[in-house]
Amino acid sequence: MIPVEYELILSTALFCIGLYGVMVRKNAIIVLMSIEILLNAAILNFVAFSSYAPPAGDPAGQVFALLAIAIAAGEAAIGLAIFLALYETHGTTELDKIRLLRW
Amino acid sequence: MAVDWQLAAFLILSVLEIGGSIMVVTAKKLVHAVFWLALTLVTIGGIYLLFLSEFLFLIQILVYAGAVPVLFLFGIMLTRRKIMEEVTPGEVLEGPGEAPREGLP
Amino acid sequence: MSGALVSPDLFTLCKVLITGIMKIQSDAILAGAPVGSPVEPLRGLAYFLMEDWFLTFNAWMIAITIMVTWAAAIQLLTMMWIERKFYSRLQDRYGIMISIWSLPFWPFSWWAKRRNKPTHRGLGYLQNVADGVKLLQKENITPANADSAMFHTAPVLIASSTVMIFAALPFSEGFVIANMPMSLLFILAAFSLAPLGILIAGWASNNKYTLIGGMRAAAQLMAYEIPLLLAVVALLMYAGSLNVIDIVHKQEALLVMLGPIPIPAWNVFSIPQFIGFAVFLVAIMAEMERIPFDIPEAEAELVEGWLTEYSGMRFGLLFGFKWLRALAGSALVVILYLGGWSGPVFVTLTPAVGATVIPIPIIPHEVWFLLKVYLLFLLFVWVSWSVPRVRIDQILNIGWKRLIPLSLLAILLAAYLAALGPALGGIR
Amino acid sequence: MAEFWVNMGPQHPMTHGLWNMKVKIDGETITDAAPEIGYLHRGYEKIMEVREFQKNVVLTDRLCYVSSITWSHAYALACEKMMDITVPPRGQWIRVISLELQRIASHLMWLAAYGPDLGLLTGLLWALRERELFLDLIQLLSGARMNQNFPRIGGVRNDLPPDFDKYCAKITKHFREKLKEYHRLFHESKIFLMRTQGVGRISLADAINWGVTGPNLRACGLDVDLRRLEPYETYEEVDFEPQVWKGGDGGDSYARFMCRFNELEESCRIIEQAIKKVPSGAYRAKAPRRAEGEGFARTEDSRGEALFYVIGDGDDRPYRVKIRSPVFCTMAATPLMLRGNKMADVVSILGSVDVCVGEMDK
Incomplete structure (x- = not known):
């Protein structure tokens, strides 16, 4: 079995990269993708801990991961719909350029 | 020599994963970012496999194989503006389709 | 009910096969290099051939090769042949007719034509092979403004x-x-x-x-x-x-x-x-x-x-x-x-x-x-x-x-x- | 999604010939269209001025290469009016037979092309199969399959071959049975109806204003058939019914399809009647070599109203020839039909108006 520390390092790294994307990138779509990475880093932890749980793993973590995956997919769809609406009104998805909350 | 295959697989997958996610947040082209995202998600699925949750792995692929194309589509719509706007050879520059439209009822 | 040809398992079958082959080789090496002979280091190879992970690995490779060949070569050709032949009949024509029987005539098609002999006759199973060979000879063009890496990744994917x-x-x-x-x-x-x-x-x-x-x-x-x-x-x-x-x-x-x-x-x-x-x-x-x-x-x-x-x-x-x-x-x-x-x-x-x-x-x-x-x-x-x-x-x-x-x-x-x-x- | 122009042509499976249809699409919806023609322009009207009257028939054959006889016949008719000669009755009847044979062959070519336009390749093979038979008949009649050079000024080139009526009867009988097969392939397919009904609609007023003629105008519900309105040759002695869309709310691809499709059977009826009525006698009148005056003829071509206007100045070649091509006028109206439809409907609409680039570009 892989040491749990390795997995934690991996998921931390992923989370950091995702956070970097969320904070630095201006493009809304890339930000959405970064959020996907964030979520996946978190799901990874769920899965890992569920398999490390004694004696033969705890399925609760996997169930939670399943739920999170479904929510992530839904979140992506809703986010894209919002950005599509934004794009149609503002003509851009650069987050800097969208300064009005109302249109 | 006892090679820990699991660890080796884990390391390979994590390198792919971190590399892919770095490419996602640094990619210049949106569609490239989506491609790297797909790679990242599939490799994360591989890690699930290492943690003996095959079901989650398959669900990951199924869900994201459905969700990522939507992202793709969006990227396409936003980035391939160039070939949509550029004038094809032989096209009248002042706007094709003007002539037949003039006398329309 | 009838039984299966491949039983109990493709992998087991391959493993039995590869074990048999490796056993013969290993025995031959062991027989040719008795203890104390100058070629004794070969005995290591013989033992290596009979190692379990090696056999398993080879069995997997052979099983995968069999499956890919079976599906991607034989079944692919058969499916294409079925489709082409069937829709040709649907459209009132013969469809593809190049087969193994027409192969000997190809170099002599001028002769066959003069003698009014058919050059293409048969079921046409080889037509798709011929098409594949033709496609292999063609140039792979990458459009100038294409995104080259993605363009080449897509077919692989x-x-x-x-x-x-x-x-x-x-x-x-x-x-x-x-x-x-x-x-x-x-x-x-x-x-x-x-x-x-x-x-x-x-x-x-x-x-x-x-x-x-x-x-x-x-x-x-x-x-x-x-x-x-x-x-x-x-x-x-x-x-x-x-x-x-x-x-x-x-x-x-x-x-x-x-x-x-x-x-x-x-x-x-x-x-x-x-x-x-x-x-x-x-x-x-x-x-x-x-x-x-x-x-x-x-x-x-x-x-x-x-x-x-x-x-x-x-x-x-x-x-x-x-x-x-x-x-x-x-x-x-x-x-x-x-x-x-x-x-x-x-x-x-x-x-x-x-x-x-x-x-x-x-x-x-x-x-x-x-x-x-x-x-x-x-x-x-x-x-x-x-x-x-x-x-x-x-x-x-x-x-x-x-x-x-x-x-x-x-x-x-x-x-x-x-x-x-x-x-x-x-x-x- | 930005709007952008897509070239459909000049080298494109949709264009039955060499022309370009530019469509502006918004996602999948067409917002604008611009036909671009002239790739096949050969300067017919000018070439014809330097050739003798009879020799021009060779050219008019090539105006529309799938409907040669009808075009040559329109030219011959205009020349005859200018020269003031009448064709003997036998010649007129033979002309009617050849015209209708050519019309069926042309319509079958259209039907054959319409199938693959919608993704139905079987339709191509089936329609071409029967077109062979009619080409065989035309070959029997004129000696050629494609550019027949059959109508002559003053009549036709040659008499009916022996036993031609028997062959005709046999093939039309066979063809009527095959029409039922087409019926099953096209009309009874729900997807075909989905692809054609309500697609590419053009109103009657628009169609008249833009000069749409022939089956495309009849699909809008107006009964205009020059064979009935201004009967030429012996069409008034033949009992036939111009195919008009009667369902109301016509002018879509389906109405155009139905009008053309029903004309196939109607032409069969004409051939069957004409072959019985051919009188004996001469089939060609002597045409003068030189002529002066004006000749104007309009005929019902397989694609619409073909018009020839010939002026002679006493020389042995025309002073001026004007050709009116029905497809040229229909093409101007296609943006009207295309706008608001989906991109996949371009093929459905342009297939149904039956484009022939040879006559369009002249």
């Missing part, structure tokens, strides 16, 4: 995901590489990866036709993938397993005796699963991009759609693997709804000798399976060559307004009957 299907797709109980517990999910996941490649291909080619084709592929994916999965969900209520081999085993039972003819309990013979079957059939046709639903590559308006810019063998790969996906799709329908490799029950001879009944296997499982797959594929070909192509908004309408409600109905009915089935006397 599509081809590899198609081959991946055959890792879990069984041709019989044993004729399968990996008998995973969730092979059905694996097959569906591998199926749904290809539209990603199509999108990449369409985007990377830097061409308006390919771009529209790729976007159509994505829109179509949304329309057919959901009813496809929902129909499978309805099926899982009955099957209770995600393993395709288990699903087939479930269907081998006897449903009812129609006089002397026993009717097997195929999934298609029950009401909810029949609805699911209809939905699945339409959705899998869209998955294969056959003609009523081949809008991503509608050659009338989009030239060849997302394939437009590909040339040479890259085109051949993408084009030919369509038939491989057709094979996988037909096989999936047969496995899920038509009883897989379990042949019609009434064909097995069961003469009674004294008090014991001896079942005589007539045709092996693989043959039954392929027979069903080919027949189903003929149905697909028949449909696709006798109807026009639907429009993009029409397939969205069909998918969202017809197929999804139907598949939901199938789920409801399946759940209802699965719950009440035993109470109603095992009604299906």
Whole structure:
């Protein structure tokens, strides 16, 4: 079995990269993708801990991961719909350029 | 020599994963970012496999194989503006389709 | 019932084979290099050959090679041949006729023509090989403004995901590489990866036709993938397993005796699963991009759609693997709804000798399976060559307004009957 | 999604010939269209001025290569009016037979092309199969399959071959049975109806204003058939019914398809009647070598109203020839039909108006 520390390092790294994307990138779509990475880093932890749980793993973590995956997919769809609406009104998805909350 | 295959697989997958996610947040082209995202998600699925949750792995692929194309589509719509706007050879520059439209009822 | 040719398992068979071969080699080395002889270091090699991990590794390699050759070479050619021959007949013509019999005539075609001898005669099985050889010789053109890396990645993605299907797709109980517990999910996941490649291909080619084709592929994916999965969900209520081999085993039972003819309990013979079957059939046709639903590559308006810019063998790969996906799709329908490799029950001879009944296997499982797959594929070909192509908004309408409600109905009915089935006397 | 122009042509499966249809699409919806023609322009009207009257028939044959006889006949008719000669009755009847044979062959070519436009390749093979038979008949009559050079000024080139009426009867009988097969392939396919009904609609007023003629105008519900309105040759002695869309709310691809499709059977009826009515006698009148005056003829071509205006100045070649091509006018109206439809409907609409680039570009 892989040491749990390795997995934690991996998921931390992923989370950091995702956070970097969320904070630095201006493009809304890339930000959405970064959020996907964030979520996946978190799901990874769920899965890992569920398999490390004694004696033969705890399925609760996997169930939670399943739920999170479904929510992530839904979140992506809703986010894209919002950005599509934004794009149609503002003509851009650069987050800097969208300064009005109302249109 | 006892090679820990699991660890080796884990390391390979994590390198792919971190590399892919770095490419996602640094990619210049949106569609490239989506491609790297797909790679990242599939490799994360591989890690699930290492943690003996095959079901989650398959669900990951199924869900994201459905969700990522939507992202793709969006990227396409936003980035391939160039070939949509550029004038094809032989096209009248002042706007094709003007002539037949003039006398329309 | 009849038995399978490959039994118990493709991998076990390969392992036995490779163990035998390696044993002979190793014995030969050991005999040629007795202890104390100058070539004694060779004995290490002999022991290495008989190491278990080495044998296992080789057995896997051979099993995979057999499967890929079987599916991607033999079955691909057969499917293409079936389609071309069948639609040619549908259109009142002979179709392809190059075969092994016409090969000797090729260098002497001038002679044959002068003597009024036929140069092309036969069944035409080799025509697709000839086409492949032709495509191999053609230049692989990359458009100047294409996104080169993506352009080259897309065919690999599509081809590899198609081959991946055959890792879990069984041709019989044993004729399968990996008998995973969730092979059905694996097959569906591998199926749904290809539209990603199509999108990449369409985007990377830097061409308006390919771009529209790729976007159509994505829109179509949304329309057919959901009813496809929902129909499978309805099926899982009955099957209770995600393993395709288990699903087939479930269907081998006897449903009812129609006089002397026993009717097997195929999934298609029950009401909810029949609805699911209809939905699945339409959705899998869209998955294969056959003609009523081949809008991503509608050659009338989009030239060849997302394939437009590909040339040479890259085109051949993408084009030919369509038939491989057709094979996988037909096989999936047969496995899920038509009883897989379990042949019609009434064909097995069961003469009674004294008090014991001896079942005589007539045709092996693989043959039954392929027979069903080919027949189903003929149905697909028949449909696709006798109807026009639907429009993009029409397939969205069909998918969202017809197929999804139907598949939901199938789920409801399946759940209802699965719950009440035993109470109603095992009604299906 | 930005709007952008897509070239459908000049090298494109949709264009039956060499021309370009530019469509502006918004997602999948067409917002604008611009036909671009002239790739096949050969300067017919000018070439014809330097050739003798009779030799021009060779050229007019090539105006529309799938409907040669009808075009040559329109030219011959205009020349005859200018020269003031009448064709003997036998010649007129033979002309009617050849015209209708050519019309069926042309319509079958259209039907054959319409199938693959919608993705139905079987339709191509089936329609071409029967077209062979009619080409065989035309070959029997004129000696050529494609550019027959059959109508002459003053009549036709040669008499009917022996037993021609028997062959005709046999083939039309066979063809009527095959029409039922087409009916099953096209009309009874729900997808075909989905692809054609309500697609590419053009109103009657628009169609008249833009000069749409022939089956495309009859699909809008107006009964205009020059064979009835201004009977030329012996069409008034033949009992036939111009095919008009009667369902109301016409002018879509399906109405155009139905009008053309029903004309196939109607032409069969004409051939069957004409072959019985051919009188004996001469089939060609002597045409003068030089002529002066004006000749104007309009005929019902397989694609609409073909018009020839010939002026002679006493020389042995025309002073000026004007050709009016029906497809040229229909093409100007196609943006009207295309706008608002989906991109896949371009093929459905342009297939149904039956484009022939040879006559369009002249």
